[in-house]
Structures are given as structure tokens and as C-alpha cells.
Amino acid sequence: MWYKLRLNLNKLTPAQVIVTYYLLAVTIATILLSLPIAHKSGAEWSFLDAIFTAVSAVSVTGLTVVSTVDTFNTTGIFILMFVLQFGGIGIMTLGTFFWLIVGKKIGLKERRLIMTDQNQTSLAGLVSLLKQILLLIIFIEIVGAFILGVYFLGYYPTWQQAFIHGLFASVSATTNAGFDITGQSLIPYANDYFVQFITIILLTLGAIGFPVLIETKDYLMSKKRNKHHFSLYSKITTVTFFGLMIFGTLVIFLFEYNRFFDGMEWHEAFFYSFFQSATTRNGGLATMNVAEFSIPTLLVMSALMFIGASPSSVGGGIRTTTFALNILFLFHFAKGNQTIKVFKREIHHQDVIKSLVVTMMAIFICFLSVIILTFTEDHSIMEIVFEVASAFGTTGLSMGITSELSSIGKCVIIVLMFIGRVGILSFLFMIGGKEKTAKYHYPKERVIIG
Amino acid sequence: MWYKLRLNLNKLTPAQVIVTYYLLAVTIATILLSLPIAHKSGAEWSFLDAIFTAVSAVSVTGLTVVSTVDTFNTTGIFILMFVLQFGGIGIMTLGTFFWLIVGKKIGLKERRLIMTDQNQTSLAGLVSLLKQILLLIIFIEIVGAFILGVYFLGYYPTWQQAFIHGLFASVSATTNAGFDITGQSLIPYANDYFVQFITIILLTLGAIGFPVLIETKDYLMSKKRNKHHFSLYSKITTVTFFGLMIFGTLVIFLFEYNRFFDGMEWHEAFFYSFFQSATTRNGGLATMNVAEFSIPTLLVMSALMFIGASPSSVGGGIRTTTFALNILFLFHFAKGNQTIKVFKREIHHQDVIKSLVVTMMAIFICFLSVIILTFTEDHSIMEIVFEVASAFGTTGLSMGITSELSSIGKCVIIVLMFIGRVGILSFLFMIGGKEKTAKYHYPKERVIIG
Numbered sequence: 074m075w076y077k078l079r080l081n082l083n084k085l086t087p088a089q090v091i092v093t094y095y096l097l098a099v100t101i102a103t104i105l106l107s108l109p110i111a112h113k114s115g116a117e118w119s120f121l122d123a124i125f126t127a128v129s130a131v132s133v134t135g136l137t138v139v140s141t142v143d144t145f146n147t148t149g150i151f152i153l154m155f156v157l158q159f160g161g162i163g164i165m166t167l168g169t170f171f172w173l174i175v176g177k178k179i180g181l182k183e184r185r186l187i188m189t190d191q192n193q194t195s196l197a198g199l200v201s202l203l204k205q206i207l208l209l210i211i212f213i214e215i216v217g218a219f220i221l222g223v224y225f226l227g228y229y230p231t232w233q234q235a236f237i238h239g240l241f242a243s244v245s246a247t248t249n250a251g252f253d254i255t256g257q258s259l260i261p262y263a264n265d266y267f268v269q270f271i272t273i274i275l276l277t278l279g280a281i282g283f284p285v286l287i288e289t290k291d292y293l294m295s296k297k298r299n300k301h302h303f304s305l306y307s308k309i310t311t312v313t314f315f316g317l318m319i320f321g322t323l324v325i326f327l328f329e330y331n332r333f334f335d336g337m338e339w340h341e342a343f344f345y346s347f348f349q350s351a352t353t354r355n356g357g358l359a360t361m362n363v364a365e366f367s368i369p370t371l372l373v374m375s376a377l378m379f380i381g382a383s384p385s386s387v388g389g390g391i392r393t394t395t396f397a398l399n400i401l402f403l404f405h406f407a408k409g410n411q412t413i414k415v416f417k418r419e420i421h422h423q424d425v426i427k428s429l430v431v432t433m434m435a436i437f438i439c440f441l442s443v444i445i446l447t448f449t450e451d452h453s454i455m456e457i458v459f460e461v462a463s464a465f466g467t468t469g470l471s472m473g474i475t476s477e478l479s480s481i482g483k484c485v486i487i488v489l490m491f492i493g494r495v496g497i498l499s500f501l502f503m504i505g506g507k508e509k510t511a512k513y514h515y516p517k518e519r520v521i522i523g
Numbered sequence: 524m525w526y527k528l529r530l531n532l533n534k535l536t537p538a539q540v541i542v543t544y545y546l547l548a549v550t551i552a553t554i555l556l557s558l559p560i561a562h563k564s565g566a567e568w569s570f571l572d573a574i575f576t577a578v579s580a581v582s583v584t585g586l587t588v589v590s591t592v593d594t595f596n597t598t599g600i601f602i603l604m605f606v607l608q609f610g611g612i613g614i615m616t617l618g619t620f621f622w623l624i625v626g627k628k629i630g631l632k633e634r635r636l637i638m639t640d641q642n643q644t645s646l647a648g649l650v651s652l653l654k655q656i657l658l659l660i661i662f663i664e665i666v667g668a669f670i671l672g673v674y675f676l677g678y679y680p681t682w683q684q685a686f687i688h689g690l691f692a693s694v695s696a697t698t699n700a701g702f703d704i705t706g707q708s709l710i711p712y713a714n715d716y717f718v719q720f721i722t723i724i725l726l727t728l729g730a731i732g733f734p735v736l737i738e739t740k741d742y743l744m745s746k747k748r749n750k751h752h753f754s755l756y757s758k759i760t761t762v763t764f765f766g767l768m769i770f771g772t773l774v775i776f777l778f779e780y781n782r783f784f785d786g787m788e789w790h791e792a793f794f795y796s797f798f799q800s801a802t803t804r805n806g807g808l809a810t811m812n813v814a815e816f817s818i819p820t821l822l823v824m825s826a827l828m829f830i831g832a833s834p835s836s837v838g839g840g841i842r843t844t845t846f847a848l849n850i851l852f853l854f855h856f857a858k859g860n861q862t863i864k865v866f867k868r869e870i871h872h873q874d875v876i877k878s879l880v881v882t883m884m885a886i887f888i889c890f891l892s893v894i895i896l897t898f899t900e901d902h903s904i905m906e907i908v909f910e911v912a913s914a915f916g917t918t919g920l921s922m923g924i925t926s927e928l929s930s931i932g933k934c935v936i937i938v939l940m941f942i943g944r945v946g947i948l949s950f951l952f953m954i955g956g957k958e959k960t961a962k963y964h965y966p967k968e969r970v971i972i973g
């Protein structure tokens with residue numbers, strides 16, 4: 074039986090296996106989070122809510138239909154952290170780690186699985202990479218937990234409470250989960266720039282992509298720093314990541330200058346802009362009620378969430394590199410160039426095609442979701458667009474409609490979070506199939522384009 | 524002086540010349556429509572309104588900031604029809620016609636201009652094609668005017684009024700201009716299925732693309748019909764055109780079944796659905812106030828207007844072939860196919876790339892416009908999205924906000940109508956430049972995509 078299952082797994086494409094693994098993780102998470110020992114007495118908890126919370130946790134989105142702090146007791150909080158950890162670092166990473174622990178050699182087949190999950194294109198050094206990822210993330214989380222825990226001693230009556238809040242805040246930030254146990258995101262720390270600053274650093278370390286972290290670590294530890302090469306991927310994603318962060322900060326600051334920020338000190342307005350921009354990469358935590366922003370700001374934030382974080386990170390969306398390649402492509406096409414050159418490298422044509430597929434499919438899926446939700450929900454288009462972008466980007470920000478969604482609405486958001494986390498390419502390959510080479514050809518004929 | 528201008532024109536790319544011609548046409552139209560002899564006494568008419576109306580007429584969009592019937596007298600109506608004719612059939616077509624009339628030979632340079640305007644990819648037979656276009660369109664308009672004029676004898680007191688209304692309705696429908704001199708679009712004929720049916724036929728003949736008409740004419744007049752070949756372009760655009768029409772009819776019917784159509788006879792509901800679906804291709808006339816539809820319907824209609832009509836037609840938007848190629852590309856990519864096969868032909872890779880560029884740029888431009896308008900206008904997002912899609916698709920439908928737009932708002936809509944008519948590709952090539960081949964190469968490096 075087990076043997077047969079293994080055989081069947083071997084017949085599946087990597088993308089299909091990844092999706093199967095995620096489905097398995099969601100099932101386990103649903104069961105774990107539904108355990109009675111995890112709940113406070115009297116907490117309301119339907120089966121659909123359980124699935125919603127499990128998908129939101131595994132995909133580290135952070136959208137919630139029930140209040141985390143009102144539903145889960147301390148045991149529940151630890152189970153939730155465990156699920157976030159699984160989701161954030163990626164099931165394949167942990168799977169590989171367990172394989173390493175029990176001493177099994179990782180064959181080419183397994184390596185290829187991981188490759189698809191983290192979307193790596195080089196097989197070399199993958200095993201050692203995964204070890205490093207895990208150690209690095211846990212290291213970051215512990216440092217974050219310690220700093221925040223010590224700082225929270227001033228906020229909470231006992232050191233246990235301070236450190237549990239510190240640990241949860243650190244794990245939630247590093248995995249970009251966006252879950253909170255304050256009951257109101259980071260609003261209690263709206264004027265605490267230290268907590269915000271640490272949180273933004275942790276969010277960024279989680280969302281900027283593991284390869285960037287590893288390459289930076291290698292660079293810092295290398296003795297011949299001038300000979301160290303950063304990969305094209307790292308350069309593109311880092312520039313895009315911080316470019317979007319700066320762009321978002323500027324736009325929010327300017328758009329809300331005479332509106333939400335009216336009468337505020339410049340540093341308050343700046344930190345509100347900066348944090349809310351940074352959080353759209355993938356964090357999902359907020360220092361204010363985003364529904365108070367005006368429509369243009371919310372549209373830009375929706376676009377930023379839709380773009381999302383780096384690939385090979387804890388984030389979702391179409392990913393930074395996809396967006397960067399789209400922009401580079403349009404720019405070079407308009408200039409009439411045949412090849413896309415950036416950082417003294419040429420972009421592979423196949424990658425450009427992939428990036429266009431991802432974006433188009435994502436726009437199509439999100440537009441379809443908006444139409445369905447405007448049909449089933451009794452909320453404004455802005456609230457719905459924001460919710461859809463947040464779910465697809467696995468960001469977790471909301472204008473406050475999540476808990477009021479209808480059953481169909483919840484299902485749509487569940488699917489969006491799932492696709493956002495798995496990634497459009499894996500999703501497409503799952504429903505599609507393996508790459509084929511054409512067996513026959515027809516004559517080519519030109520067509521008039523708009 | 525004139526000689527120098529010719530020299531400069533020769534240095535411009537075809538796309539730049541096209542855009543220059545359109546700018547010239549808008550200028551002339553602005554002057555013509557501002558002539559005092561065209562106006563009813565007491566009509567209000569600002570300079571921005573004049574430009575808006577001129578762009579709307581040249582691009583045959585039909586969005587109006589002033590009421591046509593309250594502003595223009597009979598002379599004005601004839602001037603407007605003249606401008607619509609110019610815009611609809613295309614300035615280049617008429618330009619070529621004038622060249623033919625004065626007996627000039629058309630050189631390769633001029634042929635290439637026309638080629639870009641109508642986006643033709645074959646030079647052969649272009650001159651004879653253009654002759655046929657003009658004759659065909661005028662023939663269609665006269666037949667339409669006659670049928671509607673005779674029918675309108677029952678609606679209007681004098682035969683002059685009946686035939687002026689018939690002629691204007693025919694020209695407005697065939698050029699897909701969407702202007703009306705009833706003051707309320709086709710709402711007076713909401714229950715007159717004959718007028719609607721004739722209008723849909725005229726709209727379709729104008730928006731389905733000239734090559735389709737010519738090929739169909741050739742097919743019908745050919746003695747060896749079984750040997751006649753329709754071009755790949757004609758097959759794709761016709762299938763997409765009617766596919767979208769049927770899809771739109773079904774969606775509107777289903778979405779509004781319990782809402783706008785509640786309590787109506789099935790044939791009423793069907794004709795409302797059918798006409799409002801057909802009009803999104805490019806017509807812009809409506810048999811009801813579209814603002815009465817619900818949000819999901821309006822979103823779908825916005826998407827349909829954004830797609831627009833066939834290339835080489837009087838319509839705008841990203842065009843049907845662009846949409847079809849996007850869909851075919853995504854479908855084939857998901858299935859893992861390397862080539863796109865349709866109607867026993869292979870699609871040229873360059874055309875797929877073009878179609879993706881057009882769509883991405885169009886989405887970007889429309890999204891940017893929506894953000895600007897939500898900032899400057901005091902209308903709901905749905906009204907703004909609908910207006911933007913209508914302007915870019917040069918459709919001319921509106922939820923009623925056009926005349927209430929701010930000056931910035933009017934400018935945004937003017938730019939959208941202009942880009943929608945000129946086409947994204949011409950627009951890109953205008954701001955960009957000529958196609959270049961790379962002079963040097965960098966090593967290629969793969970990038971991780973979402």
C-alpha cells in the first residue's frame with residue numbers, strides 16, 4: 074500500500090507533488106487547530122473556519138475569520154506558531170530536513186521537488202542550502218524573540234507574558250504570518266518606533282528570499298569579498314523589493330498628506346507610510362486601521378500586495394522578480410530592443426515568458442474572484458479588491474470584512490491564499506501537465522494585433 | 524517650407540506619422556465643431572469641451588460632456604457626421620483615397636503608413652483594399668440609412684426628420700460612434716426590436732474588421748467557393764467577436780435575472796442582454812441606463828469594453844485578436860505546449876509577444892487612470908472603472924459621470940480615448956523608437972520566477 078503510494082508519487086510531476094504536500098499540510102493543520110485542548114472555553118469554531126484558519130496559517134497569510142486571541146489558549150498559540158513555522162519555511166524545506174536527520178540520502182527526484190517549491194533553477198548545493206535556511210530562520214527568530222521579549226518587559230506584568238508575546242511577534246514577523254495575539258495587529262505599537270523598526274527588519278529578512286540571505290551571509294563571511302558575486306536573481310529581487318518599499322512609502326505619504334495624515338507630525342506620517350508600505354510586501358501587520366486610508370492609497374496598496382514578496386521566500390503574490398521582468402520587458406520592447414539586459418546580464422527569454430504567464434493568470438484569477446465576491450458579498454468593491462489582493466499576495470491585510478464573508482466568499486479567499494502560496498506556475502503545471510515538444514507543425518501565419 | 528515638412532515626415536517612423544495625423548484630425552475637428560454656425564443659440568461650450576468632443580468624435584468613442592442634441596443645430600449634426608466618418612474609417616484610409624483621386628501613385632513609404640494604421644502585415648493589394656473599404660462602408664451606411672429612414676417615417680412627423688434621423692443613426696452605428704441625437708441613446712427604442720436588430724447588424728459590420736468584410740465579399744462573389752481561403756486573422760477575430768457577444772449576453776442575462784430583469788418577459792430580458800452585450804464590442808449605444816445594472820454585470824461589461832473590437836475596424840480597446848492570442852497562449856503554456864496551433868496554423872511567436880505587450884500596457888494605463896480619477900473625482904470606483912474601460916475601448920458607454928468630470932478627469936479620458944483609437948502598439952512605438960538589433964551581448968543568467 075505504502076509502496077504503491079510511493080510509486081504513484083513518482084509518476085506525478087514535481088508541481089503536482091508540491092500541491093499534494095500543501096493539501097496534506099492544510100489537512101494536518103486543520104486537525105491540529107481544531108483540537109479542543111487548543112481552544113478557550115466557549116470559543117465559536119465552525120469546520121469552514123477551521124479550514125480557513127489552517128490555509129491562512131500554512132500559507133502564512135494571516136487573514137482571520139475568528140479572533141486569534143479570543144479563540145486560542147496558550148497551547149493553541151504554540152500550535153499556531155508551529156503551523157506558521159511549517160508554512161513559512163516551506164513544507165519541502167522541513168521535509169528535506171527530516172530526511173537529513175534520519176540520515177537518508179537525497180536523490181535527484183527529491184532534489185527536483187524542492188527545486189520546484191523554492192523555484193530554484195540550480196541543483197548544486199541544494200541540500201546544504203536547505204540546512205542553512207532552517208538554521209538561519211530559526212536564528213533570526215530567536216534573536217528577534219529575545220530583543221522583543223526584553224523590550225516587552227516594560228509592557229507586560231510578568232516575564233513569561235513578555236517573552237511569549239516576544240516569541241510570537243518574532244515568529245509571526247519573520248514568517249510574515251501577520252497573525253497577532255494583541256487582538257488588533259500592531260496598532261498598540263503605533264507610536265512605538267522601536268517595535269516597528271525591529272518588526273520591519275524581521276519582515277524583510279523573511280520576505281526578501283532565502284538565496285539573498287545566504288548570499289549575503291557568504292559575502293560577509295568571505296575573505297575575498299571583492300571576488301564575491303551576487304546572483305542576478307539576488308540583485309533583481311533586492312532592488313525591486315526596496316524599490317517597491319520606497320515607492321509605497323512615497324505614494325502613501327503624498328496621497329494621505331491632506332487626508333489621514335492631516336495635522337500629524339512629519340515623523341508620525343512618515344512611520345505610518347513606511348510601515349504600511351513595508352507590510353504590503355508580505356507582513357500583513359498594520360499600525361492603523363487601513364480602512365481609514367482613501368481609495369487611491371488603497372488601490373496602490375492592493376497593487377503592491379498583488380506583486381508580493383521575493384520568490385523563494387515566505388511571501389506570495391506574483392513575486393518581485395516577475396514584476397521586475399514584466400517592467401523590463403515592456404520597457405525594452407517599447408525601445409525596440411531585442412534582448413533584455415540588466416546588471417550586465419541578459420535575461421533568458423523563457424523567464425520573460427514565464428513572468429508574463431504568471432502576471433496574466435494572476436490578473437485573470439483575481440478579476441474573476443472580484444466578480445464572484447461582488448456577487449456574493451454585501452461589501453464595497455474597494456473592500457473586495459483589497460481582500461482579494463491581500464489573499465492572493467498572502468499578505469493578510471484587510472479592511473475588516475474577513476469575518477463577515479459568506480461561505481462562498483470564504484471558499485474564494487481560501488483558494489486565493491492557496492494559489493498565492495503555491496505560486497501560479499506550480500498551480501498551472503498541476504492542472505496542466507508536463508512540458509511537451511511539438512510532434513508536428515502547421516504553417517505559420519501572421520495575425521493583426523491591436 | 525512644405526518641402527522641409529515632407530523631409531521631416533520621411534524621417535518619422537510610421538507610428539509617429541499616424542499619431543501626428545490623428546493630432547491634426549483632432550485639431551481640425553475641434554475647429555469645425557466650434558464654428559458658431561454649428562451651434563444652437565445659447566449652447567454652453569468651453570474649449571476643453573470642444574477638445575473632448577473632437578477626440579471623442581475622431582476616435583468614434585461617443586462619450587459626451589455636452590448633450591449633442593442640445594448643442595448642435597442641423598449644420599452641426601452634419602459636421603459631426605463628417606468627423607465621425609473621418610474618424611471611423613480612419614484618416615489614413617481617406618488620405619489614401621484623396622491621393623488616389625488626385626492621381627498620385629502610392630509609394631512604398633505611404634503604403635507602410637497605411638499598413639501600420641490598419642495594422643496590416645501584407646502590402647499586396649493594399650490600394651485596392653482601401654478603395655473597397657470606402658465603397659463598402661458608404662454602401663452599408665446608405666443601405667442602413669434607407670432602411671431606418673423608411674422605418675422612422677412612422678416615428679417622425681416629416682420625411683426630412685425621419686431620414687435625417689435614419690442617416691445619423693446609420694452613420695453613428697456603422698462607425699460605432701455611439702453619438703445620438705435622441706438625447707437618450709437608444710432608450711426610446713428599448714422595445715423596438717427591429718431598430719435594435721438593424722443597429723446591431725450595422726455595429727457589427729463596422730466593428731468586425733474591414734479584412735473580414737472584404738474576404739466575405741470575395742467569398743460570396745467567388746465562382747470557386749470551395750477553393751476560397753479565409754485568413755487566420757479573419758477566423759480568429761470572427762470567432763472571438765461572436766464568442767464575446769454570446770458570452771456577454773449569457774452573463775448579463777444570468778447576473779441580472781433576479782435583479783434588473785426581475786418581472787420582465789424572457790424576450791425583453793434577452794434583448795436587453797443581447798443589445799448591451801453587443802454594444803460593448805464598440806457601439807456605445809444603449810437601450811437602458813446601464814447604471815441600473817448591478818456591480819458584477821458592470822465589471823464584466825468593463826472587461827468586454829476593455830477587450831474592444833477587431834483590429835482594422837472602427838473600434839478600440841486591446842482588440843479581439845490580442846485577447847484571443849492571450850487566451851491561446853495561456854492555455855497552451857499551461858498544457859506545456861511549445862507552439863500555439865489554431866485553425867491548422869501556427870501562431871507566429873512575435874505576434875504572441877506583441878499581444879502580451881498590448882494587454883500588459885493597457886492594464887497598466889487603465890489602472891493608473893483609475894487611481895488618478897479616484898483621486899480627482901467624487902464618484903464611486905465602479906463608475907470610474909466603467910468610464911475608463913469605455914474610453915480606452917472607445918466604446919462610449921457611461922454610467923452618467925462624463926459631464927460631471929473635473930478638468931483633470933476630462934484630460935485623462937481624452938488621453939485614454941486617443942490611445943484606445945491609435946492603439947497601444949502605435950503609441951508605444953511613437954514614444955519609443957525603431958526596432959533595434961542588439962550590438963553586443965551579455966551572458967544569460969536564469970532568474971527565479973513566482
Ligand SMILES: [K+]
Pocket residue numbers: 133134135249250251355356357467468469
Ligand atoms: K502574511
Ligand SMILES: [K+]
Pocket residue numbers: 583584585699700701805806807917918919
Ligand atoms: K464607440
